[in-house]
Amino acid sequence: MNELLRIKDLQTRFYTRDGVVHAVNGVSYSIDEGEILGVVGESGCGKSVHALSIMRLIPDPPGKIERGEVWFDGQDLLTVSDEEIRKVRGGRLAMVFQDPMSSLNPAMTIGFQIVEALTLHLGMNNKQAEARTTDLLTMVGIPDAKNRLEDYPHQFSGGMRQRVMIAMGLSCDPKLLIADEPTTALDVTIQAQIVDLIKRLQAELGMAVMWITHDLGVVADVAERVNVMYAGYIVERGTVRDVFKRTRHPYTIGLLGSLPRLDEDPGTELSAIPGLPPDLIDLRPGCPFAVRCTYVVEQCWNETPPLEPTESERHTVACWRWEEIAQGVA
Amino acid sequence: MGDGREILAQVRGLVKHFPISRGTIIKRVVGQIRAVDGVSFDLYRGETLGLVGETGSGKTTVGRTMLRLYEATEGEVIFDGVDLMSLKGKELDRMRRRISMIFQDPFASLNPRMTIGSIVGEPLLVHEVGNKKERQARVRQLLEQVGLNPNFINRYPHEFSGGQQQRIGIARALALDPELVICDEPISSLDVSIQAQIVNLLERLQDELGLTYLFIAHDLSMVRHISDRIAVMYLGKIVELADRDSIYSNPLHPYTQALMSAVPVPDPDLQEARVRIILEGDIPSPASPPEGCNFHTRCPVVRLDHCPLAEPELRELQPGHWVACHYAEDFQ
């Protein structure tokens, strides 16, 4: 598979009145053409900020991309001109957000909003753009799409609005679709529809998808590979099977243990992770998970563990003790 | 576990409609939102009954109407032999002490201008329990019981994390030694690792205090974990009710089957092996629910010559396993 996106040592911070928020702390990874990558972690661990950094959508101030490279399609997106990045966004690189209402203009019809994007990005005339809009809305499963172009966002249900957002994202044939918690606000039966839709579109159109979610179940369902994030770091990365079945990082182990399982004896106590999610303002050196980790040793407090290969080159983990933990001698 | 089978509460034919009004000066009622539309179930002392369903199916309204935070349109809630719906004044207050509620959004449910000590102690004050010193001792005991440092008594809600705020809400709900606690999505707004902490806490408190829970949620895997029995709601009605194991191993309602198959499980092997039923369309509006079986517009096994015409009754198809589908026999 060809590499589509390569991120190197990305670091993003926010300079707020309360202090410096260390939102993304040196993240490196790649996405192949046509692959679905899951990005998972609890709220506030830097999932959205890292995605927005890729698209250069970080509000500055207070935010600042401190360093890093984002290679996409032969260009480093962090160094291209403002005009170029605008062309890339909504074109080859598209994004769908959790709350469709916040990215749709409530005062304009759905049809107008997609047609506008098409004329702007692809230089279509109105007639072509309208026909394409109808096609796109049909493709994402909006019934009777032709007659819904004149409808306003509030006339659509939550699930239908998310379909509209996906249609907008797809309008310029992206090579990568970044979907940031696209189903978090939806009910499970509607979530299942959207998951099914994105999987189908990904297979048909051959685009890559970065699927950001806090739901490990959704990741197991949609993704081929997964990045587990904690406190602005990737702490474990690998194929879904490696990460879920040969789990190596204490945080991932804890996260999976927190979930009730269908194959468990009901009534078993959940093995909750003690303590609280980290405060990114006074993030100390050392392993970001050390305060909550049951395996912590002296070294963990002083040195930040790098993301390193485990038994397999493609399965990486950032923990000093992963080998002992895997062998059950920790 | 409800094995003693002592009935604590009986909900019978509960209906709650909210009027839809139009007009700015002269309000006219133009319709009804049928939020809860004829719900019946029993609660056994000491059990956890899970109440699941998607947004808008009427779960919260069931809970609030039981507590008489809403007045029921119709129906009875018989608690320990007394119909709560017919009580007034002091009698109602006395019964209400025996039931309490934990809310979904911990922060929104805590008064930001009160210290957590006064928040947790407020029910004691309102019901004039003990003197000041005794109340304070009780508050400290409650905080300890839910895993908070009693020395935090003078702090304010915003100084706590979401999980800690939910602990404060739980402490308050326990202040008057209730028998029944209605937990309305108590973990939905929390992070996964914190959800497990709160669920473990609720289970421990149940054991220690002999509580009965009505546990409202949309997360089926957590509901399965915590519940002894489970009721599934769709558009204001219970479509299936059974003990946890039967509902998981042998769901008899097509909606329950679809709902369960739609929940992604965090295991790639199980996930791959599963048969997915993807329902089409959206949940209809409770202002104009479909006639007959209200699920017929989305049902994968609908029979159009019957389902839209006749409403299926909730019937006990197997001992303790209730289902409201004309063709449930086919799924046995």
Ligand SMILES: Nc1ncnc2c1ncn2[C@@H]1O[C@H](COP(=O)(O)OP(=O)(O)O)[C@@H](O)[C@H]1O
């Ligand atoms: N505009 C902003 N100003 C200040 N801090 C921010 C801003 N946006 C995000 N953050 C902080 O950055 C961290 C990472 O946030 P985010 O990437 O949104 O988390 P996630 O998407 O994983 O839930 C959080 O601590 C968050 O509070």
Ligand SMILES: Nc1ncnc2c1ncn2[C@@H]1O[C@H](COP(=O)(O)OP(=O)(O)O)[C@@H](O)[C@H]1O
């Ligand atoms: N106070 C209210 N006034 C009017 N409609 C309400 C009110 N509370 C709930 N509803 C409506 O009743 C239906 C059921 O709501 P609710 O009980 O909150 O469902 P759930 O808790 O299952 O999400 C929804 O359509 C909701 O909009």
Ligand code: SF4
């Ligand atoms: S490096 Fe240390 S503290 Fe961090 S996860 Fe590994 S054992 Fe735990």
Ligand SMILES: [Mg+2]
């Ligand atoms: Mg986010």
Ligand SMILES: [Mg+2]
């Ligand atoms: Mg609710």
